Amino acid sequence: MRKPLHLPGKQLLFPLFLLFSMIFFYHPVLAQTDTKTITGTVRNQTDEPLDGATISAKGTTVSTLSDAKGNFSIRVPARARTLVVSYVGQEPIEVSIEGQNNVNVSFKSAGNTLNDVVVVGYGTQKKTEVTSAISSVKSESFTKGFARDPGQLIQGKVAGIAIGTISGNPNANTQISLRGVSSVLAGTSPLILIDGIPGSLNSVAPEDIESIDVLKDGSAAAIYGTRGTNGVILITTVKRRGGSRPPTIAYSGYFSYQQIAKRMEFLTADDYRRLISQGVKGFNQNLDPTKGGYSTVAGTNDDYGANTDWFKQVTQEPLSHTHNLTLQGGTGQTNYTASLNYRDWEGIFKRSNNHQVTARLDVNHSMWDGKLKFNANIINRTRKYFSGPDYNWIYRQALIRNPTEPVYTNTGAWYERDVYMYVNPLRLIQEVSGETRVQDMRISGSAILSPIKDLNFKVLFAENKANTLTGYAETFNYSSTNGRRGYASRSEGLDRDDLLEITGDYTKNINDHHFTVLGGYSYQYVVSEGFNANNSNFPTDQYTYNRLQAGDALTMQNAAVGMNSNKNDSKLIGFFGRINYNFRSKYLVMASLRHEGSSRYGANYKYGDFPGVSLGWRINNEEFMKSVTFVNDLKLRGGYGVTGTNPVSSYQSLVILSYGSRFLYNGNWIQQIAPSSNPNPDLRWERKQELNLGVDFSLFKSRISGSIDLYRRVTKDMLYNYSVPTPPYLFSTILANVGSMENKGLEILVNAAPVQTKNFDWNSNLTFSTNKNKLVTLSNTLFQTSLNYFTAGGTGEPIQTYTHRVYIGQPIGLFYGWKSIDIAADSTWIIQGADGKPKSVKNGNETDKQILGNGIPKYIAGWNNTFRYKNWDLSINLRGAFGFKILNLQKMYYANPKINQYNMLKSAFDPVYNKTPIYTDLAYVSYYIEPGDYVKIDNVSLGYALPLKNNKYIKTARIYVAGLNLYTITNYTGVDPELNTQGFSPGVDERDKYPTTRTFTIGANLSF
Amino acid sequence: MKKMLYSITSLVTLACILSGCTKLDETVYDQVLQDNFHPTEGDVPSIIAPVYTILRPMEASWYGNFDLQEEPADAIVTPARPNGWYDGGVYQRMHKHEWNQTQGQPNQLWSNCYQGINTANRVLYQIDAGLVPITTGKEAIIAELKAARAFYYYNLLDNHGNVPIVTDFKDASLPKQSTRQQVYDFVVKEFLDAIPALSDKVDQTTYGRFNKWAAKSILAKVYLNAGVYTGTPQWDKCIEQCNDIIASNKYIIEPLYKTSYKTDNNTSKEIVFAIPYDEIQATQMNIHMKTLDPVMQKVYSMSAQPWGGNCAVPQFIDTYDPDDTRLKDTWIMGPQYVAGTTTLAINFIENVDGIALAGSNQGYRVGKYEIKMGARGALSTDYPIERYADILMMKAECLLRQGKAAEAATLVTQVRQRAFSTTSPAKATVTGADLVKGSVYNYGLWAGGRVSGTGGGADIQYGRFLDELGWEFAAEGRRRQDMIRFGIYTTKQWFNHVSSGANKTIFPIPEGELTKNGNLKQNPGY
Known part of the structure; x- marks a missing residue:
């Protein structure tokens, strides 16, 4: 049984339940000397042994727990007829022991049942x-x-x-x-x-x-x-379950290998030479105006004599390993869980890595017959990684680099050419040093006092501290263009998050009425501070970032140098209460309220109230359902609740003066002081009101179960930077609570156990959801937006236009641009004009732009299957997203031979609209907006449980192979259709990115 | 049992309230709260500073007044380049006068001007209310703030015309729109009121600030354009202000044209009013970044890579006399070599294919503002708003327009002399007869290195004087105003620009302002 860190709501935890049952059933006459020993194993529905199941003899006080292999042995009075086996989240099972010494118990219900x-x-x-x-x-x-x-x-x-x-x-x-x-x-x-x-x-x-x-x-x-x-x-x-039993050690570990999810096909050096020999426009030998491929444009693709696979140059064969050790032990009074987790991961780019050690210790102690319980928990995590280069940028440089260029010159220097935004990508990796170390220490302690039955008081204190130290340095040789001798920076940050919570709860049953009440107080203090310094123009680059004072930039005032420090804090204080009530487990009511305040809000709105109420009706407990035996559980429920959002940063409601911009005063550059924004003393939380209707069901002995939810959530008082007239306002925008956003949706979860036999099980789980979003308004009588939309996102250089528009009355995520409908004979786009008629993109203007689709998936689904055949287990997880578009920026920038300074996709020479290849100025048109729908065979794992009968040292052992992001079924032509779906410009496949990977894993789980 | 629960809960709650654990105060560590700021007299420069600092982004920076005055005129164009510069058509709209109420450059000027005005109003209010302790020189500071505010209004008068006049910081009502005439009257009155109390010193205490002469030079400019603003020219009033400045003997025509544009041009005795910039402390001077091709980084060993956009309109280059040294002092032309080597970096040619696309080496680049070796992303060169040469030229223009061409020619000759002193000194001299001629600018559409269509500049009244302004003040962020005054801004064609409508002489009121303030009406024709 899990040790409750929180007070149980109205629920009794099973051990307590058992304890009370035993007291209730206690008879002195039971103390007989005639006993017998029953042995057996407890397994779950997939035949895996269950560790920590409670086995007791019905009508006696005798009980024991199963070990890690699911085995148990119990001495019971000879007159005992029945064993009761219980396990967390499962309905207890009773088995007859008449005439038996050995029983095997299996919890047959599928995972995620309604009994959880x-x-x-x-x-x-x-x-x-x-x-x-x-x-x-x-x-x-x-x-x-x-x-x-x-x-x-x-x-x-x-x-x-x-x-x-x-x-x-x-x-x-x-x-x-x-x-x-x-x-x-x-x-x-x-x-x-x-x-x-x-x-x-x-x-x-x-x-x-x-x-x-x-x-x-x-x-x-x-x-x-x-x-x-x-x-x-x-x-x-992970928690220690149950009482007194031998300590256990469990090990799990795996090795994994990664590769890019999909490598894009760019021109190779051979392709270059072929195109040059064919005199293809833009590919030339020596800028000779008499040659066919002559171009006046600087940086045109030429043959520089080498054969370089730039992607291979910047990537590695990453091998990662992860190990986890969990140690558990203790007595009924005091127990502990200790775990140690080690990660040594490499990424697909050279030098990209992540080393992490996480240690956790959880100690529980119970005294005064369980009336007073203590818990102490420490999690310490240290992480270290190479934080030098910007791999997103390196990925771009590796793609666009001319494959006929060598990596190094004859003299061993980095090979470079003067082309705009064009750097040797390997140089960016090799000429920097960088390390980020994070230490995250989380300490918590709690005490629970239970003076009488079903009454608990709890005090919880936690202190979380995260310390980050970063160093970064560039060698003298880092750049041929920035004209400085080295650069180094150091930064440090400390974040502290303190929490104090006091809660009390009480459970009471009066006949058919069951009550649980909970009340509490919560105090959270968050403080964040940091410091950084940087310098350049060093006498040597050997100091890297370890001797910032050696740089000359501070005295020379002609190169990058800087320092800054910052600190801010915030408080969150809440009072909360909740009542759960049910009548005969048939009619269920929950009502809660949190009265909470944040220091980040304006003086006039420090505190707010957040109520929640929900009702449930368990139809299967009604008399008329008694005859409907295939229904195990059927519940209708509905809930309404108000929640808020905390502003992203502190001090936004205060009038702050800033020193900053310089003013030439009598020959000296002095700092000005001025207000930095319009203050808003009415700044407050956004209020989201949500109505949720749902049904939970469990049918055919829980072989099919699931739930369906319908919701409508409306965010009111939504924060936005509103335009205000100046004067009276000092600045043209003010952060205010004005707008409103709506989301409506449907969610379906179905669990099924189609096959359940002794040797073969199949469990299946299906999730589906759809959401409809609408920005309802962004104005009220006081604050107005100047337009009924705002633009978002950006294509980047050289197109430099926005990608999305967010319209009032429409969903977030709309692509907005020219709709291409054809290609002209001169290889330029033909777009749809504002009048609906075709026109050349050359005459395209703002009014011709239109909505081109949405970047947020309309439907998301997952289908998870687990199969077990004897000792073998196989799981296959599929997931997909449907009904959305992707703006393929890679294609937009790299599938157009006119941009001939940079390498391009092989598909740049494919016909567009089945006519002719494109050859025109880069433009943001709908041709590059592709359907994003995908189904991923995401996670497949095949495991084998070694038959370890009576092994003295190893109790269980399972070995497995697994793959992640294995295969994607999609029409999308980019690397991976799984993209950012947040913010206002979702669904953009950026040029600069750390591409997603496919991971293969081999691992083992052992317990001792 | 519940009793016990309640009593304990209430006890805990009570303890909380008493111990202050419901207090939601924020401790401010890295900010100055207004409530905690108690200024002393030593803080006064920092308090008035924001009235000036907004001038830097307003003038020579991204989307600044430099672009606003040059992009729609006939000397500078920003064509699309292989590395970009289509930018959603913003530059093409500026060149073709197709902007609307959402165009960035004019809207940015509006917001910068009103930020300056609001700040001036705020500081004036603080002084008036005694929140800023000033014991000596209060009158001078108030006059200076009012002159600075009048400068912002002058820019609005010139560019947007019909704008609201706001002078009271505490007035929370929505401002009412004024006519261009009312704005003109206000600007003139404010300058005239302020000038007597302003400092007449010309030294580092007044450099970059409004002393008496800076205020007079702007007022002269307002009078010079009075005919455009109000329909009633004020030539005599303009001459009167110019004469005061000339009589002060504080300024000279520097023997070297370059002196007023070099990195330390704050020492130029020709500059009457300039916006001070600094490559470290005040980094918004980046005209060079916008004009230089990226490879020019090698030529100047720059620490930043330029962006490579605007260049000279070839027809404008064709107007120069080959002996006029201002041609090479203003534009970067021909082959450019990697610093300290003979390796060719780029060869700038005069021809520009068109605004839709131009090669990266096409068009001469603005080299007027000194780009020193090792220059950064920002220059330390200060941006001159008024030079002594302009005082003479303003006076000359007024004389010319009053029929005193010979007198005007003397002044113009005085300005021209240094431009020909090393090449052909005789060419410096112009006569009154020269100045009443038309322009040598070959107006018409540019295609394939040739000018097509009718036009030319011979029909422009005082066209030759406009040419003189072009040569002397090329790339100084003022060509639009001069073209309007000479009546050709919306009628002539140049490069890819065809004649636009008369309403284009002022920019539209920004769309955002119209929606925020119902009192505002859009300018005619938009």
Whole structure:
């Protein structure tokens, strides 16, 4: 059983339940001397042994726990007829032991059944009694093998939460967004709590996680007030279960290999030579005006004599390994879990890496017959990575570099040519040094006092400290153009996040009425400070970043030098309460309220109230359903809740004067002082109101279960920088709460166990979600926007236009540009004019532009299958996104032979619209906006559990091979259709990026 | 049991309230709160500074007044290049006079001017309310702030015409629009009121600020264009202001034209009013970055790579006398070599194919503002707004327009002398008869290195004087104003520009301002 870090809501935890049952059933006459020993194993539905299941003899006080191999041995009174076997999240099973010494018990229900316990805000709740939209994923359903963070563990497994792996950088995290875009300025990151304490996705190692629960709707998240709008992700770490038993050690580890998800086909040196010999326009030998390929444009593609595969030059064969060791032990009174996680990862680009060690210690102690319990938890994470170059930029340079150029000149110097935005990419990797070290220390302690039955008081204190130290240096040889002798910088940052929470809860049953009340207080103080310095023009580049004072830039005043320091803080204080009530487990009610204030809000709006209420009706518990035996559970539920968003930065509501811009005063450049923005004392939280209707079902002995949710969430008082007349305002914009955004959607989750036999199981899980977004308004009587849209995104040089428009009354994410419909005989675009008639792009103007699609997927689906045949297990996870467009910037810039300073895609010479290849000035037209729909065979793993009968040293062993991002079925022609879906310019496949990868893993899980 | 729960909860709550754990104060570490700022007299320069600092982004920076005055005129063009510069058609719209109320450059001038005006109003209010302690020289500071404010209004008068006049910082109501005549009257009155109290010193205490002569030179410019602004010319009033400046004997025509554009041009005795820039401290002077081709980084060993955009209109280059040294002192032409070597970096040619696309070496580049070896992304060269040469030329123009061509010719000759002193001194002399001639500028459409269509410049009244202004003040961010005054801005054709409508002599009120302030009406024709 999990040790509760939060107070249980209205739920009794199973050990307590058992304890009380035993007391209830206690009879002194039971103390007989006649006993017998029963042995056996406990397994789950996939026949994996269950560690820590409680086995007790019905009607006696005798009980024991299964070990890591699922084995147990129990001495029971001879008169005992039945064993009761219980396990977390499962309905207890009773087995007869009449005439038997050996019993095997299997929990047959599929994963994620309605009997599971889910983690809710400040407690846990039986899934059957949950009345809000909460998704729970247990570790056995996690993505297998390589996982960069907890987000990847549940990718495609929770309906309504979009998790994207959009970068192949070994230091990158997944991108998470829940139920569409609900805010313009306040950010979209969900609140992440690790055992109840705020943290980030990488605060804890993925291998050290037991379950991940997601509070999706407003009624569930309202208890987290101003932080709840983007959902709440509750991460529960691995815990020691049960009482006195031998210590266990579990090891899991894997090696993985990565390659780019898809390599783009650019011209090779041979292609260059062929094109030059064919006299293709733009490819020339020696700028000779008499030659066919002559061009007046500087930097035209020429043959420089070498054969260089630039992509190969900047990439490596990355081999990574990860190891996790978990040690658990203790007695019924005191137990501990210690884990050590080690990562040594390499990325596909040279020198790109990530080393991380995470150690966690969790100690529990119980005294006064369980009336007082203590928990102490420490997580220490140290991370180190090469933070030198900008790999996104290096990727671009490797693609566009002329493959006939050598890497080095004859004298061994870097080979360079004077072309705009054109640098030797290997140089950018090799001529820098850089290291970032992060230390993240999370300490927490809690005490729970239970003076009487069902009454608990809890005090929780946590201190999280993250310390980041970065060094970066460029050698003298870093650049041939910046004209300085070396550059070095150092920076340090310290973030502290303190939390104090006091909660109390009480559970009471009066006949058929069941009550649980919870109340609490929360105080969070966040302070962030930093310092950095940089210098250049060093006497030597050997100091790298370790001797900044050696640089001359400060005294010379002619090169890059600088320093800065900063510090800010904020407070969040909340009072909260919740009541859960049910009548005969049939009619369920939850009501909660958080009264919360943030120091970041304006003087007039420090505190706000965030209520949540939800109702449930368990139809299957009604008399009339008794005859409908194929329904195991059927629940209708509806909830309404208000949540908020905390402003992104501190001090926005205050009148701040800034020193800054220089003024020549009597021969000296002095600093001016002036206000830096319009203050807004009415600045407050955005209020998101959400209505959620849902149904949970479980049919045919829980072989089919699932839930369907419908929601409508409206963000009001949305923050935006509004235009205001000047004067009376000093500045032309003010941050104010005016706008409104709406999201409506549907989420479906279906779990099925189509085949359940002794040797073969098949479990399947399907998620589907769709969301409809609309920016309702951005104005009120006081603040107006000057246009009914604003532009977003940018194509970058040299096209330099925006890519998206955000219209009031329309969804976020609309591409906006010229609609190309044909290609003219002279290889230029023909676009649709404002009058609907074709016209040449050369005469195209702003009014000819139109909406060209949306970059946010309309539908997201996941299909996860696990198969077991005897000792073999196979899992195949598919996920996909549909109904969206991608702006393929790679194609836009690199599939046009007219830009002949840079290398280009082989497809640049393919006919466009089945007519003729393009040869024209770069332009942003709809030809480059492609359908993005994809299905990914994302995670496939094949494992084998070694048959270790009676091995003295190893209890269980499983070896496996797995792949991640294995294969993508799509018509999209770029590297990977899985792209950024956040912000106002989603769906743009940028030229500069760390491309996504395919990962192959081989690993083992062992327990001792 | 509930009793116990409640009592403990309330106890905890009470303890919280008493111990202050409901207090939501922010501790400000790295900012200065207005409430905590108590200025002393020593803070006065920092307080008035923002009235001036906005001039830097307003004039010689990205989308600055330099671009606003040159892009729509006949001397400079920004064609699309192989490395970009289409930029959504912003430069083509400027060249072809096809801008609308969302065009960036005029809108930026509007917002910069009003930021300057609002700041001046704010500081004037603070002084008036006693929030800024000034014991001595209060009158002079107030006069200086008002002169600076009048300068911003002059720019609005010239570019947008019908703008609201706001002088009271505490007035929270939406401002009302004034006519161009009212704005003109206001600017004239403000300068006339301020000038007596302004310092008459010309030294580093007044450099880059409004002393008496700077204010008079701008007022002279306002009078010079009074006919455009109000329909009533004020030649005599302009001459009166010019004469005061000439009589002060504070300024000279520097023997070397370059002196006023070199890196340390703050020492030029010719500059009456300039915006000070610095490559480190005040980094917005980047005319060179916009004009130089990226390879020019090697030529000047620059620490930044230039962006490579605008260049001279070939027809304008053709107007120069080959002996006029201002041609080479203003434009970068011909082969350019990597610093310290004989390696050719680029060869700038006069021809520019067209605004739709030009080769990276096409068109002469603005080299007027000294780009020293090792230059950075910003120059330390100060940006001259008024030079003594302009004082003489303003006076000459007024005389010429009053029929005193011979008198005007003397002044013009005085300005021309240094341009021919090393080549052909005799050519410096112009006569009154010369000045009443038309322009030598071959107006018409440019294609394939040839001028097509009718036009030319012979029919322009005082066209020769306009040419003189072009040669002396090329790339000084003023060509638009001169062309309007000589009546050819919307009628002539040059390069890829065809004649536009008369309404284009002022820019539209920015769209954003129209929607924010219902009192504003769009300028005619937009």
